[in-house]
Amino acid sequence: MNHKFKQLYADLLISKLIDALFRSYKKPEDDGEFTYRATYSPNEHIEKSEIYQSNYFGDNHRIDGEDYIEGQLGLTTFRFSEIYVTASATRAEDTDSTVFKGVVFIADFNKAFEGSTFIFRRKFLNNTHPYAKSAGAFQIELTNHNFNKEFLVMTTDDVEDRYILSPNFVNKIQKYSDRVNGKAEFVFTDNKMFIFRETKKDQFSGKLYNSDDEARLRQIYDDFLEYFSIVDELTLNRRIWSKI
Numbered sequence: 001m002n003h004k005f006k007q008l009y010a011d012l013l014i015s016k017l018i019d020a021l022f023r024s025y026k027k028p029e030d031d032g033e034f035t036y037r038a039t040y041s042p043n044e045h046i047e048k049s050e051i052y053q054s055n056y057f058g059d060n061h062r063i064d065g066e067d068y069i070e071g072q073l074g075l076t077t078f079r080f081s082e083i084y085v086t087a088s089a090t091r092a093e094d095t096d097s098t099v100f101k102g103v104v105f106i107a108d109f110n111k112a113f114e115g116s117t118f119i120f121r122r123k124f125l126n127n128t129h130p131y132a133k134s135a136g137a138f139q140i141e142l143t144n145h146n147f148n149k150e151f152l153v154m155t156t157d158d159v160e161d162r163y164i165l166s167p168n169f170v171n172k173i174q175k176y177s178d179r180v181n182g183k184a185e186f187v188f189t190d191n192k193m194f195i196f197r198e199t200k201k202d203q204f205s206g207k208l209y210n211s212d213d214e215a216r217l218r219q220i221y222d223d224f225l226e227y228f229s230i231v232d233e234l235t236l237n238r239r240i241w242s243k244i
Helices: 003-023 048-053 130-134 145-150 158-164 167-179 213-228
Strands: 036-041 062-073 076-087 097-108 116-121 138-140 151-155 184-189 192-198
Touching (some): 116 158, 145 151, 145 167, 151 158
Antiparallel strands (some): 184 192
């Protein structure tokens, strides 16, 4: 879509879908001041500097994207967008290679911490995680043996890592990963949680010109719901310690 059409699409359709989603949200009964809001900017994406901050990619990678959503659910602020990450060819006769295509979701985490922790799928992206290593991260194992079989955990602080990855939270991560068919990896740094969710499709843009328009609208709604649900699914609104 060109920029003008995407903005019209956002104003007429996506904003209404988001409004409908939040109207259907059941807020906690014991929270009279519960806040929920979201805005959609079709031609923007999460800032490159914030993505580089995660040390999931290197600063030599090129990042582009679209379909930026920013909002708040209860105490938790979040944002996500589609991103496309490429690496430049090392030889003139080669073409640039795609490193990642999907969605990055960033949320204010419910525990304060200073180090960095990475959760990689053992078969995802199939690399040696040099950027995590460059941040000083080293490999550890958790007490959950099934989790260790599926995930490689690296951290810059072994003590802090146990604080972030409580047994209950580890189970929630595993359930979320199963729900998205194992196409997600996680980074915890700077009091934030990053989820890198690999996808092959253009999730939030509609091709509403044929007989399956209703089905496509439903799919776009469900795509948004997946990311809005993360805050509840991972219990991010439960503040363990106050942030400094």
